[in-house]
Amino acid sequence: MESSLSLDEYYRLWLLIAQTRSAICKARHLKVGQYLPPNQTAALTVVWAYQGQATPALIARYLFLEHHSVSELITRMKMKGLVTKSKDPKRKNIVRVSITKEGQ
Numbered sequence: 001m002e003s004s005l006s007l008d009e010y011y012r013l014w015l016l017i018a019q020t021r022s023a024i025c026k027a028r029h030l031k032v033g034q035y036l037p038p039n040q041t042a043a044l045t046v047v048w049a050y051q052g053q054a055t056p057a058l059i060a061r062y063l064f065l066e067h068h069s070v071s072e073l074i075t076r077m078k079m080k081g082l083v084t085k086s087k088d089p090k091r092k093n094i095v096r097v098s099i100t101k102e103g104q
Contacts, residue, residue, distance in 0.1 A: 039063065040077055043070070044103055047083055052098040059097065077103070 021038060029035045036044075046062045047054040060070040074097055077083045082103035088094035 039065075039073060040082070043073055043077065044082060044099060047097050047099045048104070052096060054097045055094060056097065 025038055025041075028041065042063050043059050046059050050058065056067060056070045056074060059065070059074070060067050063070070065073070074083060074085065078085060080102075081100055084098050084100055086096050086098065088096050
């Protein structure tokens, strides 16, 4: 099946998506008063939605990231006080990520 969009139209679409993302980040920065990189904001959204039941694997799946990238991301977010990590009480090999008051 042949695409009906030209390369220029794909570029314009990509540019519009990038501009929209930048506008959202800027608006969020103005509202919150603190800059958070888009990937941290997206990870916080996943953690918040799963109410303390999020795992690094789940975050990686939703954000289309590699597991090691999510591990680094969570570590940076933990250092900022946005999330906490804890072992699952039932399954010791599972790590749960929870959002903190600061992360909210």
